[in-house]
Amino acid sequence: MTKVSMSVNGKTVSGDVEGRTLLSEFLREGLRLTGTHIGCDTSQCGACVVHVDGEAVKSCTMLALDAEGAEVRTIEGMANADGSLSVIQQAFQDHHGLQCGFCTPGMVMSAAALLKENPKPTEAEVREYLEGNICRCTGYHNIVKAIMAASGQDVSAIAAE
Amino acid sequence: MYNFEFAKPATIGEAVSALSSEGAQALGGGQTLLPTMKQRLAAPETLVSLTGISEMKGVCLSDAGEVCVGGATTHATVAAEAAAHYPALAALAGRIGDPAVRNRGTIGGSLANNDPSACYPAAALASGATIKTNARDIAADDYFQGMFTTALDEGEIITEVRFPVPEKANYQKFLQPASRFALVGVFVAKYADGVRVAVTGASSDGVFRWTEAEEALNGSFTKDAIDALSPPDGDMIADLHGSAAYRAHLVKVLTGRAVAAAG
Numbered sequence: 001m002t003k004v005s006m007s008v009n010g011k012t013v014s015g016d017v018e019g020r021t022l023l024s025e026f027l028r029e030g031l032r033l034t035g036t037h038i039g040c041d042t043s044q045c046g047a048c049v050v051h052v053d054g055e056a057v058k059s060c061t062m063l064a065l066d067a068e069g070a071e072v073r074t075i076e077g078m079a080n081a082d083g084s085l086s087v088i089q090q091a092f093q094d095h096h097g098l099q100c101g102f103c104t105p106g107m108v109m110s111a112a113a114l115l116k117e118n119p120k121p122t123e124a125e126v127r128e129y130l131e132g133n134i135c136r137c138t139g140y141h142n143i144v145k146a147i148m149a150a151s152g153q154d155v156s157a158i159a160a161e
Numbered sequence: 162m163y164n165f166e167f168a169k170p171a172t173i174g175e176a177v178s179a180l181s182s183e184g185a186q187a188l189g190g191g192q193t194l195l196p197t198m199k200q201r202l203a204a205p206e207t208l209v210s211l212t213g214i215s216e217m218k219g220v221c222l223s224d225a226g227e228v229c230v231g232g233a234t235t236h237a238t239v240a241a242e243a244a245a246h247y248p249a250l251a252a253l254a255g256r257i258g259d260p261a262v263r264n265r266g267t268i269g270g271s272l273a274n275n276d277p278s279a280c281y282p283a284a285a286l287a288s289g290a291t292i293k294t295n296a297r298d299i300a301a302d303d304y305f306q307g308m309f310t311t312a313l314d315e316g317e318i319i320t321e322v323r324f325p326v327p328e329k330a331n332y333q334k335f336l337q338p339a340s341r342f343a344l345v346g347v348f349v350a351k352y353a354d355g356v357r358v359a360v361t362g363a364s365s366d367g368v369f370r371w372t373e374a375e376e377a378l379n380g381s382f383t384k385d386a387i388d389a390l391s392p393p394d395g396d397m398i399a400d401l402h403g404s405a406a407y408r409a410h411l412v413k414v415l416t417g418r419a420v421a422a423a424g
Contacts, residue, residue, distance in 0.1 A: 002167065019167035019208065020198075042196050046261065055237070055264040061195050062265060065167045066188075066210050113260065131341070132259025 006070050008033065009077030017064045023057075024048045026064035027074060035075035035105050039134070046133030049106040049113075050074045056113035058132070075105035078112065088112055088150040095155070097146035099137035106133050111147045120151050123158055162198045166207040172214060173320055177295050179209045180316035187211055187318055189270025190235060192262050211269065217320055222246055226326060227291075232269030232319040239268060249330035249423075250288070253280050253348070256334055258341050269319035275367055277308045277398065278342035280334060282368035285322060287330070287348035287359035293321040308367045327352050329382070331423035333415040335362075337402055344402055345411040347371075349419040355379050358416055363408045364395045374416050384417040 005014035008031060015030040027033045027050070036059055039047035043061040050059045051073040078086050085093065088111050098104045107130070114121060114129040121129070126144045135143060149155045168185075170176040180187060184206030188194055197203045211217060217233035220242035228247045230239055240255030240263065257263055257271075257280050271281040272292060285292065285301045292299045294317045304312045313319070327350040337344040343362035350357050356378040358371045371393050377386045392413045397405035 019165045020162045022195075041199065043192060043262065046259070049261050052264075056261045057264050058261045061192055061262075063167065063188075063191065063195070063208075063210075066169065066191070066212060068169070110260070129260055132261050 002065060004064050004068050006067050006072055008072045009074060019063070019065060021064040022060055023050070023052075023062045023064050023067050023072070024059040026067075027059060027072075030064075033074050033076050037102055037105055039102065039106075044132075044134065045103070046106040046110060046130075047103050049109040049133065051109060051113060054116070056110050073109075075108060078108060088115070088147070091146040091150035092143070095142050095146040095149055097138065097143045098135075103133060103135045103137075107135065107143055111150065114147070115151055120153060121147070123148060162195075163201065163204040165205055167210065168207060169210040169213045173216060173295050173318065176209055176211060176214060176318055177316065179207070180318070182207055185209055185316070187273070187316075189233065189267040189273070190265035191270075192258065192266040193270065193274050193276065211267075211318065217269070220246075223323065227323040228326060230268050230322045230324070232293075232321055233267050234269075236263035236266050236268070236271075247324060247326050247330070249327075249332050249348070249350070250284050250324060253284050253332045253334070256280070256336075262341075268322055272304075272322065273311065273313060273319055275305060275309055275311050276342070277365065277367040278337070278340075278344070278346075278362040280332070280343055280346055280361060283332065283343075283346050283348040283359040283361040284324070285359075286368050286370060287350040287357045288324045288327065289350075289352075289357060290325070291323040292319055293323065294318055295320055302370075305368050308365060310367070325352065329423040331419040333419040333422070335411050335415060337362075345408050345415055347412060347415040347419050349378070349416060349423055351378070351382055351423065356382060358419075360393070360412050360416075363393075363397055363412050365398050366396055369393075369395060371412065371416065374413075378420065382420065382423075384421045387413065387416055387420070 001016040037047035039045035043058045048060040168179045186205035188208045188210045217231040236254040236257045244251035290301045330350040332348045334346040345362040358374045392409035399405040
């Protein structure tokens with residue numbers, strides 16, 4: 001076992017991990033931050049997306065030890081300081097951007113990464129950016145709508161059905 | 162995944178030293194190797210992460226006008242930083258996998274793995290790139306040696322890839338939407354001394370140059386120039402995504418599109 005230390009949602013954390021411990025496992029089992037979901041565990045589905053040093057990554061396909069010293073942000077770190085939902089989270093609720101909710105943590109983290117690099121994306125850009133996040137409930141329309149709304153754009157004409 | 166020792170050196174020298182031990186393997190961004198290890202198709206005793214080596218990261222322009230990409234540079238960085246120098250290369254990098262994969266996967270990892278459907282081998286071969294390692298410089302024409310096979314020796318690290326910048330270039334990727342690899346991809350690059358056409362995803366020998374198309378395009382760099390050619394007849398991959406004849410057909414169609422798009 002090797003000691004690993006990193007910042008997660010602004011707090012310095014550490015733990016003993018094996019070489020093979022994935023970042024997703026360290027977050028869920030080591031830190032009990034179970035908001036990061038493991039869907040496929042093959043880097044296809046995107047339910048495990050977190051931010052590492054500000055960039056979206058699939059935490060099931062990164063070793064915990066490779067995140068030594070990194071700043072990690074998970075879905076648990078997305079709400080506002082007073083506990084209210086962030087703009088993106090609130091938009092997912094307002095626009096029914098989820099049904100079962102399993103993919104939602106990854107969707108929100110990918111959406112946040114997109115809006116950081118592209119604050120006013122087009123609908124096509126949103127859909128393209130989400131190509132590594134799979135939802136089996138919604139058909140994506142309301143997720144796209146939520147992200148467009150979170151960017152401050154009028155969504156009345158988007159993906160109406 | 163079987164357990165292993167993990168090392169994260171800060172310099173190329175330390176990495177070479179760590180990789181000299183029995184059963185050690187280099188780890189780039191891990192977007193292929195970690196899933197492979199989960200399936201127990203690989204079980205290295207030591208993984209040597211190359212992502213902490215700052216001298217292997219970034220994109221620059223050499224004095225000779227080549228685009229130099231550090232071996233540990235992510236696809237996302239190439240997409241952003243090569244755009245001004247070599248737009249076709251940046252566009253290729255920007256369509257590998259998905260955004261989260263592009264934030265981790267590296268050019269060195271892709272070229273060292275030489276997946277027969279990966280995008281980067283087509284760019285390197287069509288550009289006549291130089292693959293620089295800790296030990297030597299390898300010309301792209303000598304580097305790719307068949308499916309998942311390269312000229313790299315055990316423990317040898319790709320430290321940099323140098324791409325001569327063409328007059329015109331374009332990459333056409335026929336996306337396999339589940340894997341996001343190329344079902345077939347064709348990179349066409351026109352240099353002052355000739356046109357190079359590299360094909361990925363099609364042949365069971367991995368990336369290859371379609372020399373008949375190169376000769377035709379040297380005569381006239383137009384889509385019409387390849388109309389009379391038969392599709393290449395190499396050992397095409399046939400699987401549930403496409404037959405050998407379908408892939409061969411795609412090679413010709415995509416080559417034409419790449420020439421038209423390159424202008």
